[in-house]
Amino acid sequence: MLKFTSRKHSRVNAVRNRSKPAPGRCRLVRALRENLDWGRLRITAIAVMFCMLWAAIWGRAWYLQMINGPRLSERAHRQHMLSELVSGRRGAIYDRNGLVLARSVEARSVYAKPKEIEDFRVTANTLGPVLGMDPQKLYDDLSKTKRHFVWLKRKVDDYTAEAVRKAGLTGIGFSREYDRFYPFKHLAGQLLGFVGLDDKGLEGIERSMEARLGCIPTRQIVQRDAMGRRFYLHEAGQAEPHGQDLTLTLDVQMQFFAEQAVARAAQEYDARWSGALVVDVTTGDILAWAQFPFFNPNSYKEFRPLIYRNRLAADALEPGSTFKPFVMAAALQEHKITPGSLIDCENGKWEAKNFTIHDTSNHGVLPAAKVLRYSSNIGMAKIGNTLGVPTFYRYLHSLGFGERTRVPVSESRGILHIPRDWSEVDVMSTSFGQSISVTGLQMAQAYLTLLNRGVYKPLRLITDEKNLEEPHKRIFSDKTSREVMQMMRDVVQENDGTGKRARIDGVAMAGKTGTAQKADHRAGAYGNKRLASFVGFLPADNPRYLIFVMVDEPGHGQFGGVLAAPIFREIASRVLAYTGILSAANTVVQDKSQTGAAPDEQRRRGFKPSGQVMPGLVGKVNEVHREQDMQLPGHLAKVADRVPDVMGKSVRNAVELFARAGIMPELKGAGARVVRQSPQPGTAWPADAGKADYILWLSES
Incomplete structure (x- = not known):
């Protein structure tokens, strides 16, 4: 019997038949499954994968190092290293x-x-x-x-x-x-x-x-x-x-004494400016360099150039009578006169050819020693006239006039005309401090030579500078220097001397007053403005300190013996007390009957503020802004009894607190804040600690 099937069914059966393995192949697969070590196979596969990955990594590393390495290295260097100008x-x-x-x-x-x-x-x-x-x-x-x-x-x-x-x-x-x-x-x-x-x-x-x-x-x-x-x-x-x-050779305490004195002078006398120099005669060290109006370099932009101008070195002015001892010494050295030589002072007025010379007091015939004591212009003009122009110029040039000193500051040469430009009038006027311009620094240098027994000794402002690098020339003999110093002693110690207001009881003082007319350049003649000055040294027999005081254009008074001499005494009194030469308890800084100031207090860590009102910054004292009190510098004001707590404070604030005690701590690290300090806050100030014993550690946070 014939069976008919569809084409579809025949295709499905064909596929099924093809999918069935042959009997021999099935046996081979079953044998492999039974004999194969799957665990080992997996391990081998993983190992192969890792080897391939490792090879890839090394290949990449080789590429980065050998092929691309130089370029990447340069990029890394630019990212992590910075070149900066330090x-x-x-x-x-x-x-x-x-x-x-x-x-x-x-x-x-x-x-x-x-x-x-x-x-x-x-x-x-x-x-x-x-x-x-x-x-x-x-x-x-x-x-x-x-x-x-x-x-x-x-x-x-x-x-x-x-x-x-x-x-x-x-x-x-x-x-x-x-x-x-x-x-x-x-x-x-x-x-x-x-x-x-x-x-x-x-x-x-x-x-x-x-x-x-x-x-x-x-x-x-x-x-x-x-x-x-x-x-x-x-x-x-x-x-x-x-x-x-x-x-520097400066002494902060002496600097403070001098600054307080010149500030008081500017206030009381309504002066344009005032200044003072204190010099150690034995070494030539400048111990104080004071000038008023004051200048605070922390805020220099707030000041005009006329205020921060260093007038003691940069302003060349006619010195007046403080110049006379050098002329006297030159005449004595040249044997033109002796201390007992009689000089006719013409009773205060001398008409010589086309000019007239006046004295502030009337004197007749005087010995040369009293010519200096009474500061007679006529007497000094006659003495200077005996020297002759070449000799006169040689002595002044040897003393350093017309030349800059060795002090490392910006200074003026002053004006000292060459001999061929001198006239007879110039010779006579130079003899009493006119027709020549000098700086305060040059005057201090010349007096230092005179007090050094006539041997030139340079001033010193930097401690490691040597004054013995070359032999110093002798300008005056020891005898001449002593004779002039004795005359200057009479100026202060004698009751009729012009510098008697500079005396300190119990201390032999010596000095010379100066009252110089200032030229009016518009009028082409001398005007009414004056420069009052005083230069003195102490003790008179064996000078230890030289002090030079200047008061420029005072509004009240004009004579150096009245204005500058008391300022000299104030500075000298405090210097003597500070150095132990004179007991501070017995030292009167100012005569109360003359200035109305109270006696000085005994020296301690610093002096107490006087409470007086200080002048401002520019022009006449009565025309400028005045501060509430005289501000004492640094450690002389508000000194803490113990080490302050500065942790967490800014660097500037911390340094200021230590500076008030006269100490500058060592700073370690970098940053704007203090994170640690030594010694610990609240401990007593070590009596003999140096600046390295105070350390502040800094950080940014």
């Missing part, structure tokens, strides 16, 4: 006792990288109030500039830097710089000078000693982390450059 810390300035007069403190300057700023308006509105800048102007400057780097504000204070840091603005960063800090504020301000934003000395010692205090910037490679923060890790040969420290 200016370094400027050298510090100390007084002779190790107190810091000037020091560089780490500061932060704010800069912007406009290309990295995301939102200029937000950045300007945030930084404007913090930096004290107009937000609109700041926005315009940042958004329109094509520069990659822009300074926003240099050397900001610690609080401003912290506020900018907390803002966390992209494209805004900090640069580490150094800010110059003067712990004693106005103390010796004109002498020290100041530095500019670029840490270069612009005036005073800071400028004249720039080669020593400053340092040549060096380019260094500095490592930084992934956040761009710098690691200041100084390896061998990579130490941060720094300037050399400088120690």
Whole structure:
């Protein structure tokens, strides 16, 4: 019987037949399944995979190291290493006792990288109030500039830097710089000078000693982390450059005495300016360099150039009668006169050819010694006329007039005409301190030579300078010097001397008064303005200290014996008490009957404020702003009994607190805040600790 099937069914059966393995093949598969070690197979497969992966990794490493390595290395170096120009810390300035007069403190300057700023308006509105800048102007400057780097504000204070840091603005960063800090504020301000934003000395010692205090910037490679923060890790040969420290011959205490005295003089006499120099005769060291109105180099931008001008070295003025001892010494040295030689002083008025000379008092015939005591212009003109122009010029030039001294300050040469330009009038007027211009520094130098028994001795302002590098010439004999010093002693010690107001009971004093007319350049003649001065030394028999005082254009009074001599006595009294030569308890700084001032107090860590009102900054004292009290410098005001707690404070505030005790701590680390201190807060000040015994550790946070 025939069966008919569909074509579809036949195809399905065919497929089924084809899918069935042959009997032999099935047996082979079953045998493989039974004999195959699947665990071993899996391990082998994994091992092969790892080998292939390992080979791929090594291949990639080989490619990165050998083919692409140099390019990647250069990119890494640029990312993690930074080449920067390091200016370094400027050298510090100390007084002779190790107190810091000037020091560089780490500061932060704010800069912007406009290309990295995301939102200029937000950045300007945030930084404007913090930096004290107009937000609109700041926005315009940042958004329109094509520069990659822009300074926003240099050397900001610690609080401003912290506020900018907390803002966390992209494209805004900090640069580490150094800010110059003067712990004693106005103390010796004109002498020290100041530095500019670029840490270069612009005036005073800071400028004249720039080669020593400053340092040549060096380019260094500095490592930084992934956040761009710098690691200041100084390896061998990579130490941060720094300037050399400088120690001056100044004594902070004596400087304070002199400054307080000249400030009082300017106030009481309504003077244009006043100044004083104190010199150690035995060494030539300048112990005090005081000038008023005061100048605070911490805020030099607030002062006019006339205030920070160092007048004691830069202003050449006619000296007046303080010049007469040199003329007397030259005449004695040349044997033109003797101390007993009689000089006719013409009863106060002498008409010689085409000019007339006047004295402030009327005297007839006087011995040469009394000519100096009474400060007779007529007598000195006659004595000077005996010298002759070449001899006269030779002595003045040998004393240093017309030349700069060796003191490293910016100074004037003064005016000393060459002999062929002298007339008879010039000879006579120069004999009593006219027709010649000198600086206060030159006068101190000349008197130092006279007090050094006639042997030239240079003044010294830097302690490591040597005065014995070359033999010093003798200008006057020992006998001549002693004779002139005796005459100057009579000026002070005798009741009829012009310098009797400079006396101190129990101490032999000597000196010379000076009252110089000032020329009116518009009128072409001498005017009504005066320069009152006094130069003195003590003790008279064996000089230890030389003090020179100047009061320029006083509004009340004009004579050096009345104005400058009491200022000399005030400074001398305190110097004697400070050095132990005279008991402070028995020393009266000023005669109450003359000045109305109270007696001085005994010396302690510092002197108490006088409570007087101080003049301001420019012009006459009665025309300028006055401060509430006389501000004592640094450690002379508000001295803490124990070590203050400065942890968490800014560097500047911490240093100021220590400076009030006359101590400049050593700073370690980098940052704007103090995180640790030694000794611990509250401990007593060590009596004999040096500056290295006080350490402050700094950090950014």
